[in-house]
Amino acid sequence: MTLAENLFENLRLELRRGCLTLAVLAQLRQEHYGYTLRKALAARGMKIDENTLYPLLRRLEAQGLLTSEWREEDKRNKRFYRLSSDGEVIFSRLLKEWSDINTAITNLL
């Protein structure tokens, strides 16, 4: 990887990091377990690899933005996540922030 490509990759990851959280919170207004959440996000154009998504879910839950419960589905125990009430408040504020940034960037371009 050249220096320029490496720099681009670092900036791209930095740009994506905050957006991933927003995307996960948006998708978890409906209940999902890890793998179906990943598929749902990918289907809407937001691909996230397993090693990023699954630990992210645990961090968001530890921060109180998500709630989870173990439940059996298709004869397997799975952990289902959903946006918590605190998460809903934070999500709507983040969404507003993202919208403002998006508008500002659009105005700049």
Added chain:
Amino acid sequence: MGMLDRYLQAVRRHLPWLRQDDIIAELRANLMAQLDDKEAELGRKMSDGEIEAWLKELGSPLQVAARYRPQQYLIGPGIFPIYRFVLRLAMTWCAVIYAIARTVEIIANGRGPEAAVGAVAQLPWVLFINAAVVTLIFAIIERSGPKLPEKWAQGAAMGNDWQHAALFNDAQFAGRKKPKTYAQAVAEVIFGWILLVWLLLVPHYPYLLMGPGVVILKVAPYKLAPVWWTFYWCIVALNALELTWRIFDLLRDRWQGPHRTRNLVKQVLGLVPMVVVLAAPGRVLIQLKNPADTAHAATLAQIDQWAYRGCEVIAVIVILQLVWMVGRMSIEAHRRRLAAVR
């Protein structure tokens, strides 16, 4: 045991033990669901080779487990700028204090150049220990920060106040950046003349230097050695040179310049009087007014020794000042070069 189970076992070994079971159970459920999907797409069971390739894609067990650990910093980005500032300050002052303390110690104990070499060799360790202590303190602050969020917020607020006070203090800021005016440059020349005249009058009217203390000089059994005359004329010559330089700058409309060369030359020539004193024949700086006065001869030797050591310490300080100045000038020159390239 299947390949996936062995993989999950390997991941488990690197996880925080309190959450191992929970994480592995969730990861297993997700990976099994993914495996089911892949096999459904293929319409058959995946072979061991295919599963192995898929697990390799997921990453090494160590990498996978690492993502479940909280991100840990020794010094986090929040306090890193303050840490860097304090570290630089602490290292600089540590080096200066160490240099002065060891120099005084070596001179006072009359130790040779090997002691100076030993002191220089120890400096990196002293700096290393100093850096380690500063880092340890900041690491403790970093760890205690999230546990004491209220105190942390107060500390951050104090940091902001300090920045504002320093940046918006107009008088302080202006005083540092304001260029010298013509009136100031003329005043410097006038005061330079007065200083030179005062210096030239001192040998004839010693009370100009010593005030009432001149009485002690008259009754004391000691007098200054001839080397001090050479020292005196060196000081006069240095002041005359600086005054001439200032007058030339004034005449050539260059009184506002940075005067880097002048300051450097002044600092280098400032070593000459010290060299003159340190090269005094027989290291004699004080003499008896009456050479036959045996009563004060013993005390004289002691006074002479201490006077000479005092001059050595001053010479070391002057040399350190010169090194500091050359270092700063080199850094400034480097910065100017970089700025020119940009």
